[in-house]
Amino acid sequence: MTTSLLHQTLYRWGTTGRLGDLRDPGLCPVASSLDPSSTAELRRWHDLVEPWLRLGDRGVAEPSFFYTAFPAGTAAAGEAVLIRRVQPGDARTASAHLLFGSAGVLTPRLALELRDWTWAPAHLPGRAPMVNPTSLIAYRSGLSDAARTPALRHPLVTLMSRVLAGPGTIEAPVTDDTMALLWAVDDICTVLGSGLRDWDDWRVAFETNDERLWSADPPGMFLRFRRGVPPPGAEPSTRAAALALVRQYVTGGTNALRDLRSSAGLNELDTMAARVDRLIADAPPSAAPAPASAARTPAPAARTPAPAESAPAPPRGRGPARVAAAGTFRASAPSSTTGKGEQVSCPICLGRLDWGGLPLYTYDRGLNQYTELVVPKDANREQRARMTRTASVRCPNPGDTMTAHYLPAGYGQYGSPAVYGFIGGTTSGKTHLVAAMVAAIERGELGGYGITAQPVDLDRHQAFLRDMVRPLFTESTWLTPTREGEVAFADAFVISGGGRQRAVALFDVAGSELSNVGDAKRFLDIADGLVFVADPTRFGPGSLGDPSFNTVLSLLRASGRLSRVSAAIVLNKADLFKFDDPIAHWLTRDSAVLDAAEVLDESADVFGYMRQRDAEAWTRPYLECDRATLHVASATGTDAVERGVRPQRVLRPLVALMAMTGLLTSAEAKDIGI
Amino acid sequence: MNVRLSYRDAHGARVDAKAVEADQDEPPLRPPLETVRLNLELPDRTVAVRCVRPVDRGAGGLAEGYRRLDGEILAGLRLARLCDGRPYPRTVTRLVGYEADTAAPFALLEPLRGVEVETLAGTLPTEQRRRFQVRLLRAVRLLGAAGISHRGLGPDTVRWDGDDVQITDFSQAALIGAPRTVVGAMPWQAPEQRPETPPGWVRGEVGPNDDLWAAGRLIFYVVTGEDLDDTAKLDARPELAALLAGVIERPERRPDAQTLLRRLGEADPPPRPLAADPAFARGRAEFFAQRRRKHPGTAPDPESPPPPPAPAARPAPPRPRRDRSWLLWAGVAAMVVLAVYLVLGR
Structure with a gap:
């Protein structure tokens, strides 16, 4: 039976661990939620992930996240792994924290949401507990807003054009937008093909910050981000289709993609490959620029400002809004789209809301009621982010049909x-x-x-x-x-x-x-x-x-x-x-x-x-x-x-x-x- | 104590009767069920019954008591349906009536007969042994035909009155096809019902041969007074070895009750299994027809006979009906010849 819990294993540099002694030093599993009475399952997972645990000579300050789901026909079919690998200096400084379990639970989206989790505490007990993603809700944050920023549109079109060219490894340079790009690609691919026969080939796998000279590629769609690599050029044959998809996504989110999927007749096709072929065939020729201009598409790290006509309207209430009380901020909800202000359906009053900029509230369990969220002025960025992740938004109750009601601050990313x-x-x-x-x-x-x-x-x-x-x-x-x-x-x-x-x-x-x-x-x-x-x-x-x-x-x-x-x-x-x-x-x-x-x-x-x-x-x-x-x-x-x-x-x-x-x-x- | 009881009989009819608690003590049941002896005063007669009801004692308390009472009622109703309105064989305790949906549910059962076979182990007269075996196996066969498994056969739930067995306590009975659960007590508990199934065995679903494990061991126990905990014990008892061959096996490899009866030389036909209501079968067929209407690519009713091969397919073999038509024509011809003969002969 599928469990919603995930196993975790912590690896540290050394020559000994729960799998015994190594001949040469390397990353060894030192703590795990797997049954300590037997090493068989630990060994199985070690053998599965070993290609992605190899270390380079020199590390980088930022961690790298590797995610893949194992396709049907492999020994770990239906399972997925997320590796957060850290190597700030030479190999001796390396450690890795793995989450693994059902691919239905550990999705690319969850992997991206957990980027700010308090990873690998220093003293994880030898028999570590399993991880319940639900209980980590306070540490999970979506990237819907960032992924749909119009400024990301051009690098996203470039990347999507490579994705639509078919499963395989795609390399791109690391930028500040790496996570947002991955979020967007996963969103688009998931709406297009999740659950189809060939979904295993198209589900996004990734490595976010690979500094190693050589590392293994998992099968299927794999996006590897490296520092210093040249930006990929757009694939001319698929760029028009990518542009159509990205335009829908940036404008209307996944709802718009679903509408496109329906209106383009994709629902009747039972493979992702067929759906992509249909999109490519139906893409308006005028949308496809000449290959030469495509090659000049700005790379994610060096993108140029979006054209004026697609520039976002001034966001309403983005970021903390100052209030009169000295020393505190009143927080406000992240808008679901920074451009046109996505309309979101409230599941309680069924009204249509302009999401974004609404004041945030927090549920006070002592009082059994919502109170306005007040963030201390001296809270740092991380503290502020953590406080707002569990916050809620009060629905403006269009139509005034119900009493006051609240929605999670992240609700805008869930779609209809x-x-x-x-x-x-x-x-x-x-x-x-x-x-x-x-x-x-x-x-x-x-x-x-x-x-x-x-x-x-x-x-x-x-x-x-x-x-x-x-x-x-x-x-x-x-x-x-x-x-x-x-x-x-x-x-x-x-x-x-x-x-x-x-x-x-x-x-x-x-x-x-x-x-x-x-x-x-x-x-x-x-x-x-x-x-x-x-x-x-x-x-x-x-x-x-x-x-x-x-x-x-x-x-x-x-x-x-x-x-x-x-x-x-x-x-x-x-x-x-x-x-x-x-x-x-x-x-x-x-x-x-x-x-x-x-x-x-x-x-x-x-x-x-x-x-x-x-x-x-x-x-x-x-x-x-x-x-x-x-x-x-x-x-x-x-x-x-x-x-x-x-x-x-x-x-x-x-x-x-x-x-x-x-x-x-x-x-x-x-x-x-x- | 006199009370008015309102209940349904085993065929669903509502009955109101005066019930008088009898002085006679009933053998106690294990909590969370208890029993009292009642005399039911019906319009045309007075009948003695055991009234079984849940009690807030024992493992699981009232909730488990309700569940076990449902087992008693379910078994009784299915056996009553199997016998289509006639009293069902006395080899199983008959259900007289029940009330399952009230705050104080109960079941009314026929009184116990004879003695628990526990008291007869190793001492049953030789001339009664074969009859005991036949009657027990017929009772197990009857349960299978009703689509249920007792799951608690043992020397305390099977009685013998010198002429016939009486299987009692259906509180753990389950439908054949239901997921198996841990039930029963050693040594009568079949391996598939134990908390830990032996290596290679699967828990699976209740099957028609689940009760044969306990029934076979009970037959050995009654004859020898010993527990059949080692198949080597059968070596000294060739007649039992022949009868019980394969019984101590996985359920799918066990012989069924009919096979064991055949080994005893009892070749009477088995009872016809409880059939589905024809209206239900028609409803199911209609479901699949509607499904195909909505989703033309879907499969037809898996329980309906496959359609005949299409004309374009390879030629169908001659049908038996055509052979029978030849016989019909031959008969007609013979009658014509006979008529001509009779006319001419006159």
């Missing part, structure tokens, strides 16, 4: 949130299902699937736990059904594990008559996935089904969004039918594994069971939505909650929905709901 709604009659138990799902997420049960989740708004999350989860789970009391005519925000999480972080917002949609409710229609206009909660106590001959199912499907059809919304039909209250076939069978199976064949088998069984119980009307979402699954679940595990609430299989519909709506990008995830 995935919006899920729970549909079902008042007695369907959907409010309990939402509560049971949030409780399971709170317990970390998504970790079994290799997914981590952090609440978007701690204040609201705590309120949901207090008002909905604890009464049900601690006090064993039934919850009040959603009031009619409401689309109520339940909770939102930042999800990672599918290659990149993305926000997921859960909404509890009121039962029965939705057609009279304007905000329900507005909600359906932006929903990505719907959980249709079926109440099996209402099945029977002659039943017309759940009115809310029918209303929602009619509204979606009217707006032309049926094909764009994925559906998970949940046969809730399964405990009441736990002795029926096939319910009894599925209630025994709840392993945290995303298995497309099992999901299909379960869907067929639930569909068959519904037909057997004269509940055809409840199967409509499967018939009408393009991607759909059916599940057996019980939000409470019993109709007598005084016996204690024990939810069964509540996360499975949510994980299936994440797969169907693109949050999970594994090959298995692509088959879910088809």
